[in-house]
Amino acid sequence: MQSKISAFFKSSSSSSASASASASVSHPKPLPHDNDDLLTTWENTKHHIFITYTKRTRPNPKAASSSSSPSTAAAAAITGTTVVKNKKRSYAQVHLDFGQSDFLLRTCSTCGFNFTPGDLDGEKSHNDFHKCYTQGIPFRGWSNERVLMMPTLKTGRIVLVLDTDPPAHRNKVEDVVRMMEIELGTGWILHQLCKVYLFISQHRIVGCLVAEPIKEAFKVISSFTGHSDIGKKRETKSTTLQFGSIVFQREVKKRAVSASNSDVMELGGAIFCEDKAVAGVCGIRAVWVTPSNRRKHIAVHMLDAVRKSFCAGSALERTQLAFSQPTSSGKALASSYTGTGSFLVYKADKTVVDREKGTQQTTHTLITD
Numbered sequence: 001m002q003s004k005i006s007a008f009f010k011s012s013s014s015s016s017a018s019a020s021a022s023a024s025v026s027h028p029k030p031l032p033h034d035n036d037d038l039l040t041t042w043e044n045t046k047h048h049i050f051i052t053y054t055k056r057t058r059p060n061p062k063a064a065s066s067s068s069s070p071s072t073a074a075a076a077a078i079t080g081t082t083v084v085k086n087k088k089r090s091y092a093q094v095h096l097d098f099g100q101s102d103f104l105l106r107t108c109s110t111c112g113f114n115f116t117p118g119d120l121d122g123e124k125s126h127n128d129f130h131k132c133y134t135q136g137i138p139f140r141g142w143s144n145e146r147v148l149m150m151p152t153l154k155t156g157r158i159v160l161v162l163d164t165d166p167p168a169h170r171n172k173v174e175d176v177v178r179m180m181e182i183e184l185g186t187g188w189i190l191h192q193l194c195k196v197y198l199f200i201s202q203h204r205i206v207g208c209l210v211a212e213p214i215k216e217a218f219k220v221i222s223s224f225t226g227h228s229d230i231g232k233k234r235e236t237k238s239t240t241l242q243f244g245s246i247v248f249q250r251e252v253k254k255r256a257v258s259a260s261n262s263d264v265m266e267l268g269g270a271i272f273c274e275d276k277a278v279a280g281v282c283g284i285r286a287v288w289v290t291p292s293n294r295r296k297h298i299a300v301h302m303l304d305a306v307r308k309s310f311c312a313g314s315a316l317e318r319t320q321l322a323f324s325q326p327t328s329s330g331k332a333l334a335s336s337y338t339g340t341g342s343f344l345v346y347k348a349d350k351t352v353v354d355r356e357k358g359t360q361q362t363t364h365t366l367i368t369d
Contacts, residue, residue, distance in 0.1 A: 110134065110291065112182050133179055134292045136204030142169060148197075148305045156201035156298075158305045163192045173198070176208045180288040184327075188348075189286045195310065197302045199289075206293040209302040210285040211310060214346050217280035217322035218273040222341040271325060273345055282310045283346050284323045287330065303337055324348035 105114045108126060111133040115122040132138070146160045161169050173196050177189050189210055190196070199207030240249055284306070289298050307316040322344035323334045334343045 133182070134290055136206040136290045136293070137175055137179065139172070139200055139203055139205045148309055150301060150305055152304065153301050156199060158302060159198045159200060160309060161196040161198060163194070176205055180208060180286060184286055184288065194285060197305055199298050199302055201293070207289040207298040207302055209287050209306060211306050212283050212285050214280040214283035214322060216277040217344040217346040218277055219342050220345055221272045221274060271345060278344070280322050280344065280346055282306060282316060282321055283348065284321055285348055287333065299333055300337060319343070322346040
């Protein structure tokens with residue numbers, strides 16, 4: 001029996017690593033019961049089987065999205081690429097066109113700027129342009145300004161700009177002219193012979209006057225036959241609206257078209273003037289004041305500056321200023337400033353300047369006589 005046990009141990013020690021590995025998970029052959037002590041000793045020393053259990057953790061989807069996995073980092077290290085962690089996504093604003101009224105371009109009723117509601121860039125551009133139009137173009141000043149000293153001017157200053165001034169001065173004038181063209185029309189306001197008067201207030205250009213030399217002018221007719229009742233109130237008419245037992249009384253007061261403080265007569269936008277021309281010196285080509293600064297006598301201060309500086313060595317009278325075919329507001333200003341309805345008007349040559357080609361095209365404004 002002892003020889004069998006010795007042979008068994010000798011065979012187990014000479015076995016290969018693969019046989020010992022398979023024997024570690026298999027049971028030995030049963031032996032007689034008289035050698036239980038030796039078998040117990042052998043089992044305790046050679047045939048211990050250990051089974052280990054490891055608890056698996058459930059993967060967290062949030063953690064997987066916020067950080068890269070080890071396999072990704074290992075693959076990046078092998079390929080030599082850079083793994084970007086916590087990459088932010090870029091979102092673009094989109095619009096769905098279902099026929100809504102505010103989807104397309106909207107035109108501002110004040111400044112005429114076209115923009116799309118909801119577009120941040122478009123709304124910002126509109127706000128900047130709207131502020132420049134209503135409050136004035138920002139102006140930091142120039143080192144060599146031609147400032148006109150006006151004793152009656154308490155706040156602000158008036159700067160004269162000529163065509164021979166530096167490019168920075170002329171470029172600023174062109175910016176102001178673009179604002180003026182929104183109300184007065186494009187391409188005719190400025191030419192080389194013009195003198196430009198800028199009214200500066202609180203670091204903004206709030207007013208602009210363009211003057212030019214002229215040779216002749218015409219006097220406006222202050223009265224016109226057949227319009228003696230202009231400016232008078234018409235009779236009050238009452239209208240009754242009845243809905244069952246309820247009666248509404250409506251009163252409507254109508255006024256005829258008046259020429260404000262002047263007696264200037266117009267028919268279809270034409271100004272009636274005398275046939276005979278008179279000598280002219282200074283023509284007021286255009287006057288413009290920002291909407292938020294109107295009715296503050298800014299135009300009056302600029303007209304005073306023109307009278308005192310247009311002709312070197314002499315000041316002009318108010319009645320010597322001639323106005324190009326004015327708008328309704330221009331008529332009221334001319335009549336109020338000159339103190340008469342028979343102010344002077346002239347034929348303004350509308351010189352259209354092509355800024356890109358540098359060419360000019362001249363047309364004429366006709367005044368009906």
